[in-house]
Amino acid sequence: MSATIKVFKTYDEQVDLLVARGMGISDRPAAIYHLERINYYRLSGYWYPFRGIIAPGQRSDHFSPGAQFEDVIALYDFDARLRTATFDALTPVELALRAALGHTLGELHECAHLTPGVLSSRAGGESYSRWVDDYNKQLGRSREEFVVHHIHRYGGTLPVWVAVEILDWGSLTYLFDFAPNRTQTEIAGNFGLTAPQLRAWMKSLNVIRNTCAHHGRLFNRTHALVPKLPRLGAFPELDQAAPHMNRTFGQLTLIQHLRHQHGLPLSRMLAAVIRSYPDHIARVPVAQLGVWPDWQASPLWPT
Template sequence: MKEYKQLEYVDQLKLFHARGIEFGYNLEDISENDKKYQKDLLTISTLGYYQLKDYAYPYFSESGYNNLTFSKLVSRYYRDKRLRNAVEHAIEDIETTLNTKIAFLLGNRFGSFGYLDFNKWCQTTGYNKYINKKINKYVIAKEQNTFLRKIQGKARKSSSRDVKLFDKNRNDTVYLPIWLIMNELTLGDSIHIVKLMRESLRIKLAKKFGCTVKEFISWLECINLVRNICCHNGNLIDIELVTRPKVPTDFKDLLVTIDAGNKKLYTNNLAIIICIIVKLMSSINPKYRFGNLVNSIGRLLDEANSSGNYGFKSRESILECFSNSNIGKMSKI
């Protein structure tokens, strides 16, 4: 296995410079006491070479990086961080609402512990395209056993005072009522529950979010991926989704498209994610304030990164995406 040399932080700065990134001072002849130099050293020692390099790709060509300073590169990282915070805030509201709606749907129909019997609420026959399996009693039994083991652990490790109180007062069961357990699940767990549901329940749930079942599951899978990117400090602004989610009909005219043979493909960049979030939030909280999200997107635009790079047809399309939402006094980008 080939070994690679660990570069000192100053040498990492020099490597950026050799590839075209400007610093505003001569790295070969710089005083150790220079404040700008010390700031840049601290930055690269904190964020890391490859973390920053990931945000430089839009400025890269065969000859190296063009029209990019180190300070602009660092600013781009922090602008993405602000965007991720705004996106994650909205996704958390979507996740909370999803869990609440699932808990009410299953609890109202099957009682507080009816969810433990998967035959009551799961699709039990035919092919389930959402989990890519032909359903029979063995598949249902396996799904149920896996889930029951998982939620026992979640209940035991929960920090929720309500869960601890229920566990203390009920010695006859290791399981929680549906209303308590839903708050202990990950977004991925909740999405899997939706996929397992019988179609009539999926339809009822999707209607609560103003969409079809296919749209709903497609959008949930998309925001689950995005949530993971946000939680793990990933690059969101330059995202290119491998699996293209279904496009909300009301937003199609705002998005960049490409011709792919006999069909038209919509963008797989940031714009489609934003449209999905706005669409879902419109059914959850029509008065949700998107100001931070709008401002974060606006700050991403420069000579190398137009609205089209992010999947929007124009700057106006960005604002139009939020036109039915409460974005405060935001009037231009």
């Protein structure tokens, strides 16, 4: 066994380690309970802001004075609520995109997704071949009744308006990219965006969706994908979010914009969760989520 592998620690020993590093733990049995149900390393992302700062971008293994385990759990619970609300807010947007892409491509050809000549020139290379291979794998794994019906009735070839329902978000984004420019423009226009903007938004929101689906951390996260925004002044409510697009709240604003533009009600649950942030933790302000001071004045964030 490699000497670099960390030594196993019981839950009691994990608590001892946290205490030795300066974490305040007032209720030891409760701390053990949380470590049992969540996992030490999943929680480490939430106590990271409580670690001492050695230099810019570098943290100590020891916690700053006043760090409390209860505050770490408060942040974790907030993030769990945020994931639930985000997934709920994003779902109808995803369904609308699936429906729009399946319908507009279906007008061109019943099996547009499998007919490169109907798609753009971007569907002529290796990326499209890989997409088709991945699509066939997803088709083979699907146990949806409508898939079984098409296999028995039509030999398994799904029309594009059915095929979009088995695609994961990443595959859906690629299909949008393969679509003819006029199809992309039509769909993007329904959301008040250009085709390149919607394509970039879909890629960014795929990361958000996957984070929610796999119980990842939205809190205090820096996002590498920064989506393109409409020109300054086109949507003032998005102008406010522009400086925060690499943070979670900035990207949640994208979801609200897409809902609003497509005639879906704004997510009040998502806004309520943001308002539920544990503000008593002064050391970790809500600004670390990318929330700006007057966010509640934005028409995209209803009270």
